Amino acid sequence: MVAISADTVTEAARMGSKFELTLTLLSDESLVVTRLYNLDYKAYAPIRGPKRPMAIPTTFLIGGDGLVKWIDQSQDHSMRSDEEVVLAAVREALSADS
Amino acid sequence: MLNDVSGIVFILVALGIVVGTTATFWLQTKALRVPRPVGYLVLMVLGILLALMGFVKEPGLPGGLAASFTILAASFFLFASLRSSLPAKRTSAGVGQPAPDFTARDGDGQNFTLSSLKGRTVLLKFFRGYW
Numbered sequence: 001m002v003a004i005s006a007d008t009v010t011e012a013a014r015m016g017s018k019f020e021l022t023l024t025l026l027s028d029e030s031l032v033v034t035r036l037y038n039l040d041y042k043a044y045a046p047i048r049g050p051k052r053p054m055a056i057p058t059t060f061l062i063g064g065d066g067l068v069k070w071i072d073q074s075q076d077h078s079m080r081s082d083e084e085v086v087l088a089a090v091r092e093a094l095s096a097d098s
Numbered sequence: 099m100l101n102d103v104s105g106i107v108f109i110l111v112a113l114g115i116v117v118g119t120t121a122t123f124w125l126q127t128k129a130l131r132v133p134r135p136v137g138y139l140v141l142m143v144l145g146i147l148l149a150l151m152g153f154v155k156e157p158g159l160p161g162g163l164a165a166s167f168t169i170l171a172a173s174f175f176l177f178a179s180l181r182s183s184l185p186a187k188r189t190s191a192g193v194g195q196p197a198p199d200f201t202a203r204d205g206d207g208q209n210f211t212l213s214s215l216k217g218r219t220v221l222l223k224f225f226r227g228y229w
Contacts, residue, residue: 002210003223004202013205026202026210033200038190039224055224058189062197062220066213071189086221093219 004028006053028055061089069093105155109165112148115141116172123175139179142172197222 004026007015012025026033034040034055041056061070070089119141149168152161191197197220201211212220 001221001223002212002215003225005225009203009205009207016205024210025205027204028202033202034224036190036198036200037224038188054226057226058224060189060191060197060220060222060224062212062222064217064219066196066199066216068191068193068195068197071193073189090219090221 002026004033005055006031006034031055059086061093063093105152105157106161108148108152108155109157109161109168112145112152113164113168115148116145116168116175119145120171120175139176142175145172 001023003023005012006029007025007027008029009027012027016025028034031040031053034053037055037058037060039055039058041054056073059072060068063069070093072086072089119138123138146169149165149172153165157165197212199211199213201209204210212222
């Protein structure tokens, strides 16, 4: 499981230790990866601090062959992918593999 | 006098709905659950209507202030909810297409390359960031 955001390496490390995350947290500060997937979104102003670019919250499920199996995209930045929906897709993908 | 009382009741109910909805929404967002926005929006519109009904019954200064607060809070919630929708952008890779390979640095400053996980199922999540 890999999670990527526009956080700097330091911010990613701080978040990883704060929430004791075991997944790989990636820093895409320059938005190279976000633009590669066509998910950059600029005009968002957070509650605190200056405006910063962000990715449209999106979950990709990628199979062992490197092909995208499933995509879940949020229509609202206050919403997240539904845990059960994601888990169901993962279960289906894993059972199809074996 | 009777009119005054029913106006205050309308306003108090409206205030309760708006404050309760906001608190529930905030708590759910804090717990990283997915709020279902349609129900919240309906409740907020209901709150505005009730407060307006209270207003026409001339509730006096405290009632008027409470009604104004209710309408302002609910309007802000509706405005923010409508503003927070994201543009629907097509992802560069659709279902069945290869996921573009990339290299990015992880929290330890180490390089991570997506293709290093080839042969394994990967859940790749783009998220907002720590804030």
